[in-house]
Amino acid sequence: MATSRQPWNVPGVILFSHGDLSYEVDLSHPLVEELAQSRLGERTVPAFERTEKKRLREVIVRSLPPTSSDEPETLARMRARLREEAHLATYLQYPRIARILGPYEVHGVLYIVSDRVEGTSLNTLLTYSQMRGKFLSPAFCLYVGAEVAGALHNAHTCKGENGAPLGIVHRDLNPARIFLEPEGGVILTDFARARSLLPGRVATTLPRPQGDVFYCSPEALLCEETDPRSDLFSLGLVLLELATWRHLYSMAHLRPSDLEKTLTKKAKAQVLDAAITAMEAELPGHAEDCILRAATFTRQDVDEITEPLAHPLRSIIRKLIQRNPEDRYPSAADVEADLRAGLAALGTPYGPKEALDEVLISLTGASMNRGVLGPTTDSPLLADMVADEDILTERGGTP
Template identity: 85%
Template sequence: MATARQPWSVPGVILFSHGDLSYEVDLFRPLVEELAQSRLGEMTVPAYERTEKKRLREVIVRSLPPTSSDDPELLERMRARLREEAHLATYLQHPRIARTLGPYEVQGVLYIVSDRVEGTSINTLITYSQMREKLLSPAFCLYVGAEAAGALHYAHTCKDENGAPLGIVHRDLNPARIFLEPEGGVILTDFARARSLLPGRVASTLPRPHGDVFYCSPEALLCEETDPRSDLFSLGLMLLELATWRHLYSTATVRPDDLEEALTEKVKGKVLDAAITAMEADLPDHAEDCILRAATFTREEVNEITEPLAHPLRSIVRRLIQRDPEDRYQSAADVEADLRAGLAALGAPYGPKEALDEVLLSLTGASMSRSVLGPTSESQLPPNMVTGEDITNERDSTP
């Protein structure tokens, strides 16, 4: 018989049990930065999956009580969205994608269990390479990009049990969502904000960017239709930052007034609408700058910012971060193929072992100066919690 207890009650508490497995929180662990609660009462906490006799592995458990909001309708939509997330995860069975299990409903509490990925996020590696004042090698960037592109291709082409495309778009691809494992493998995490074509999906009324705005595609920031090519743009931004510490959306060297003057009347209306949406959705203050930059960057600026990249990474990233999706790669499979060809052209083997050796050198050589700050994502563990604005939008429901 399943049991459940409140996750914040006592140290070593069993959150819930399912079959022979239980999920236990050890509150003696430092949780100050790792326990989070949304305004709708969703809790995210690190836990252990265990049997009666021993702990098996570390996981992340998210829970949503049945009565945690003054808005029962919104709460029920949230619960439906979590069920949808868990349902979608059943199709994402890939060695380079972190697993999500559930949903488990125990005494009215809805639980979702996700792998707690061991290793270091690309976000952290970017920061450490800045501290060390030494860029990671082009080979490392090609390797990480190829592995991530392979996982994305799998997700983008997933089909249901009847062979129908699921139309999955991650929508939150950024350096905090990709990890290098202790053995050098690359893991893509957190499809909590993914769009899909699952039957019965929950719709929302507010079109908005669904991920870290620093890494959203122009179409996502301008509240237009997104597709797998939007994820490829985000991958390009991440690879650009990983290889150069630079970011296309940075406004450090431009004046907002100059950007606004570059807008046509038609685009100016889109930017205004997107900025209003950003405020209504309570997006970060820098969202408006990202929206304006996404609407105004030129092909010449793309060429300029990618110029420091080594060949062939330069041409690959340059093609990934074009504003018009038609000018980008049309599939993650094509991106992976070009990245792997570029890696092979270097003439020396480069795989998990070489990536791990390079990262260990970067971590041990990093200066711990706190003055080094980059535009890397601020999101860390625990993974993003779903909010009322994260319900799949009908405007994104076409392939």
């Protein structure tokens, strides 16, 4: 028997109960007061999974109301999208991928419960290293990259009940989606924007980049077909930034007018179409710059931006961020193998303990340089809610 209560009115409120378990809002979490309800009633909150006598663990709970007087069809599609995300997550049973539990529907309210990942995102670790004024080590980058590549390989090779490949592509791999746990393990989070071949999967309203445009592959930005090699490009951008603080799409030293002159007539039309799509999808203002850069960067640009890196990290990242997917690694398993071989070649063991030690040193240095930092509020809690442009519109398609 499942029960539900209205949230947000009294301390220690129980969102809903299912069997012997209840889900209680974590009112002590610093983000609770900052989280607003979306216009269609979607909420994302930190919570505790608990029994009647004690709290068991921390989780994240997302919810959608049963109806909307203003946009009932839009809300229904959002609920379908959230259900599909939960369904897809049942196949992603891997230690380095954050889990989704559920869905639960109680009195018409749809709840999705997921792990609340403890630790610090790579996004915050980048900030720490910049404040400290020192790059994270090649060993750290090789270790993190290998762990993420392993998680991607698991996702990319998932199969359904009938043994058919599910064709999962994350599509939103960026530093905010990758966490270093308190024990030094690496966790990949948030497959909310993933593409898959699940039966009944539906197409998005626009052929548009699905994740943070600053980490999208060229084919995603130019509204072309994406596949697992698109995730590998994104991983390459993450590792490049982690190791050098630089980004292939940064155009601070480039004039857009000069880049446009290098485009063929066909490429110019493609860039224009992609820019229009980005505008219609209300993507961030820098999306147009990323699209132009994705269409114009050369192999020489890749070689130049990776030149400061030491071997083997340099050669691995170079192969990951080639514009043509055929020039990249064929699979995440191949990436993981090269990263682990590179790590072993360093001659000194490097794993979770060493990664955590390095991060603590980086945090200490950052604190000394810029004043004491407070505790991080990193959390997948801030992952994007289901947006209108993510809504699926056709049965049998692939987003």
